[in-house]
Amino acid sequence: MDFRKYHALGNVYLVVSPDEFPDEPAALIIKNICHKHYGVASDGVLIGPFSSNVADFGLRIFNPDASEAEKSGNGLRIFCRSLWDQGLVKDKPFTIETKGGVVKAQVSDNGLRVDVEMGKVSFLSQDIPVWGESREVLLENLNVMSLNHIYSAVTIGNPHCVILVESPTEIMAKEFGPLIETHPNFPNRTNVQFMQIIDRNHIVIEIWERGAGYTLASGSSSCAAAAVAYKLGLCDSSIKVMMPGGQIDVEINDDFRVSMSGGVTSICHGSISTECLSQLFH
Numbered sequence: 001m002d003f004r005k006y007h008a009l010g011n012v013y014l015v016v017s018p019d020e021f022p023d024e025p026a027a028l029i030i031k032n033i034c035h036k037h038y039g040v041a042s043d044g045v046l047i048g049p050f051s052s053n054v055a056d057f058g059l060r061i062f063n064p065d066a067s068e069a070e071k072s073g074n075g076l077r078i079f080c081r082s083l084w085d086q087g088l089v090k091d092k093p094f095t096i097e098t099k100g101g102v103v104k105a106q107v108s109d110n111g112l113r114v115d116v117e118m119g120k121v122s123f124l125s126q127d128i129p130v131w132g133e134s135r136e137v138l139l140e141n142l143n144v145m146s147l148n149h150i151y152s153a154v155t156i157g158n159p160h161c162v163i164l165v166e167s168p169t170e171i172m173a174k175e176f177g178p179l180i181e182t183h184p185n186f187p188n189r190t191n192v193q194f195m196q197i198i199d200r201n202h203i204v205i206e207i208w209e210r211g212a213g214y215t216l217a218s219g220s221s222s223c224a225a226a227a228v229a230y231k232l233g234l235c236d237s238s239i240k241v242m243m244p245g246g247q248i249d250v251e252i253n254d255d256f257r258v259s260m261s262g263g264v265t266s267i268c269h270g271s272i273s274t275e276c277l278s279q280l281f282h
């Protein structure tokens with residue numbers, strides 16, 4: 001199975017052609033591919049381009065636990081870069097269909113930078129989803145390990161739970177992230193961000209990703225956290241999101257449509273052996 005490996009600020013994805021998957025991708029194969037010891041080491045697998053009736057290209061996004069994500073910001077930027085590397089796009093805007101909606105993207109700086117209009121965020125419980133009556137989920141209480149967290153929830157196609165803290169740490173994300181990801185409030189599980197407001201245009205986040213665990217950066221998490229900061233009146237509409245892996249620039253317009261811009265780096269191309277794909281290691 002041939003793959004292209006990229007990272008976006010340390011968030012690693014493999015891009016694989018749909019031709020490599022004549023059937024529905026098996027969970028074992030996705031898990032093996034992503035495994036850091038038994039596979040190629042990746043935060044997810046991007047399968048595409050598919051043909052699409054509503055966009056220029058179609059994309060499916062898989063987490064390392066083999067769950068399918070509706071959207072991924074870094075995944076999308078990486079997929080755009082792989083299209084550019086294959087000569088399928090140039091420097092003009094184009095569209096991509098994901099399970100979480102159609103996005104518009106543009107590659108620039110000789111493939112090194114990609115901008116994506118990620119779509120409109122919603123804070124409504126039924127859209128995210130979060131259990132309970134219909135409401136915008138802003139500054140609610142979440143009790144985890146006898147500690148009360150104040151969280152806001154948002155979807156940009158995939159679900160996010162943003163928690164305001166004074167100083168986010170990796171330990172915080174790793175300790176509380178898995179418990180919040182699977183908290184009964186979130187029927188589809190959730191991505192989790194611990195967010196510090198630096199000033200009106202800068203935030204810091206630490207991330208725990210649904211189905212992937214601790215990651216150095218996340219595009220949809222950046223958009224979600226920035227949208228919450230803007231919604232709560234803590235930041236302006238132009239926000240630099242700083243993560244352990246680097247920075248993503250997010251713009252939010254008046255009707256909460258969110259765009260992001262950031263770097264993508266090619267790591268390698270390769271081929272995964274059949275024996276690696278099919279053995280049960282874990």
Ligand SMILES: N[C@@H](CCC[C@H](N)C(=O)O)C(=O)O
Nearest residue numbers: 069072073074158218219220
């Ligand atoms: N790394 C991603 C998010 C990938 C999907 C996520 N784990 C989910 O299940 O929603 C990003 O850059 O957005």
